[in-house]
Amino acid sequence: MSAPSRGTYSGGFAWAMARDLRLAWRHPDEIILTLAFFALVASLFPLGIGAEPQLLARIGPGVIWVGALLAAFLALPGIFATDFIDGSLEQMTLSPHPPLGWAAGKIAAHWIISGLPLTLMSPLIGLQYGLTGDTLLVEALSLALGTPILSLLGGACAALALGARGGGMLLALLALPLFVPVLIFGAGAAEAQATGLAPTPHLSLLAAALIAALVGVPAAVVAAVRISVD
Amino acid sequence: MTEGRAALEVRDIACRRGPALLFSKLDFDVFPGELLCVRGPNGCGKTTLLRCVTGLTRPDAGRITWLGQSVPEDPARFRGDIAYGGHLPGLKDDLTTEENLEFSLRLRDVAVDRDAIARALAAVGLEKRRRLPARRLSAGQRRRIGLARLALDPALLWILDEPLTALDDAGQAHFVELLDRHLARGGLALVATHHNLLPPSGKVRELRIAG
Numbered sequence: 001m002s003a004p005s006r007g008t009y010s011g012g013f014a015w016a017m018a019r020d021l022r023l024a025w026r027h028p029d030e031i032i033l034t035l036a037f038f039a040l041v042a043s044l045f046p047l048g049i050g051a052e053p054q055l056l057a058r059i060g061p062g063v064i065w066v067g068a069l070l071a072a073f074l075a076l077p078g079i080f081a082t083d084f085i086d087g088s089l090e091q092m093t094l095s096p097h098p099p100l101g102w103a104a105g106k107i108a109a110h111w112i113i114s115g116l117p118l119t120l121m122s123p124l125i126g127l128q129y130g131l132t133g134d135t136l137l138v139e140a141l142s143l144a145l146g147t148p149i150l151s152l153l154g155g156a157c158a159a160l161a162l163g164a165r166g167g168g169m170l171l172a173l174l175a176l177p178l179f180v181p182v183l184i185f186g187a188g189a190a191e192a193q194a195t196g197l198a199p200t201p202h203l204s205l206l207a208a209a210l211i212a213a214l215v216g217v218p219a220a221v222v223a224a225v226r227i228s229v230d
Numbered sequence: 231m232t233e234g235r236a237a238l239e240v241r242d243i244a245c246r247r248g249p250a251l252l253f254s255k256l257d258f259d260v261f262p263g264e265l266l267c268v269r270g271p272n273g274c275g276k277t278t279l280l281r282c283v284t285g286l287t288r289p290d291a292g293r294i295t296w297l298g299q300s301v302p303e304d305p306a307r308f309r310g311d312i313a314y315g316g317h318l319p320g321l322k323d324d325l326t327t328e329e330n331l332e333f334s335l336r337l338r339d340v341a342v343d344r345d346a347i348a349r350a351l352a353a354v355g356l357e358k359r360r361r362l363p364a365r366r367l368s369a370g371q372r373r374r375i376g377l378a379r380l381a382l383d384p385a386l387l388w389i390l391d392e393p394l395t396a397l398d399d400a401g402q403a404h405f406v407e408l409l410d411r412h413l414a415r416g417g418l419a420l421v422a423t424h425h426n427l428l429p430p431s432g433k434v435r436e437l438r439i440a441g
Contacts, residue, residue: 005310005339012337019322019333026324087318094284095337096310102337230287 012101020109041067060129061190075114115147139190159224243292270439276422313385323365
């Protein structure tokens with residue numbers, strides 16, 4: 001008999017990416033729902049507080065960030081829940097591929113189908129609020145840096161909430177407080193730009209947080225998955 | 231592989247679920263070419279025992295040795311050597327039969343070409359349903375995807391939980407055939423079942439867990 005495979009990080013990462021993206025492709029409605037939710041939330045504000053251009057331009061960056069954050073949160077339970085229910089997560093845990101690889105792959109795939117489309121759509125929403133070109137750019141940049149952090153932190157929370165009764169509520173209680181710093185710096189970047197200040201300090205902090213999350217969170221996800229499948 | 235030495239040695243294993251002690255001080259060995267059937271009444275902890283051996287569930291006590299090496303020392307190697315089939319099939323409803331098989335083999339880091347996959351699916355009678363999403367398959371047909379997976383996976387140790395559930399007579403016979411082939415080439419199997427499995431080659435032993 002040949003020596004058993006030990007798997008590779010890249011093998012597990014590529015496996016999870018390929019599979020989750022194909023599954024998402026089969027169900028494009030989930031991405032469309034996330035985007036529609038984002039557009040709806042962002043469109044409700046002008047209806048609620050009145051369409052005064054100066055006011056809208058003032059609150060725009062924050063509202064867009066809150067909308068994107070909530071839409072990203074809505075997409076979170078899907079990241080591990082079905083794999084947990086149908087037994088795929090057990091098979092992943094027993095795969096020779098190191099768990100860090102496939103866990104990171106799943107989170108990356110999740111960002112591609114939630115955070116990335118939200119980021120790409122944000123300039124369109126921003127136009128509704130009459131934001132200037134520079135502000136739109138900084139807003140998109142801050143979302144590009146911030147939404148991966150949401151996927152990472154949210155992924156760890158989603159893995160922890162697996163199997164818990166009322167998992168959805170628990171997930172909100174776990175994840176939303178963790179999202180607060182990301183929201184503050186993300187919205188802060190675009191707001192600084194809109195008021196004529198430099199957005200770089202906010203963006204640098206977001207980038208630093210992203211690096212820290214990239215290094216630390218996948219291991220937390222693996223630990224949470226282990227606890228959940230036990 | 232050294233003859234005369236058990237490939238899988240389980241010593242003094244114990245597991246409790248909440249306040250209930252399921253089993254304790256359980257010792258058993260599995261030798262190459264051997265099938266160990268785990269038997270016992272419902273709820274006695276057969277599934278838990280199998281999950282403890284795989285490492286999915288952490289036992290409260292005990293040591294597991296695989297090919298002379300303690301499993302916690304090198305869990306990745308052990309994971310490379312086992313094929314686990316639990317109660318949950320691990321199939322995605324939205325992927326086709328073929329894709330499900332392909333992805334589950336890639337997850338096991340088994341490289342197989344499309345022809346081998348097509349042949350394995352034909353052998354379990356799913357050649358006409360290759361491109362059907364798994365949601366359109368019956369429970370027995372889903373089980374048959376699992377049989378095709380076992381046929382293509384070179385894992386040395388099979389750990390299977392009630393592998394005959396939902397399979398018809400032909401499917402059960404096919405499973406016994408696969409099991410026989412696996413044991414004949416020196417594989418090991420740890421199977422929880424209520425059926426009498428009688429593969430022609432290979433030794434069969436029983437492990438009884440009291441209720």
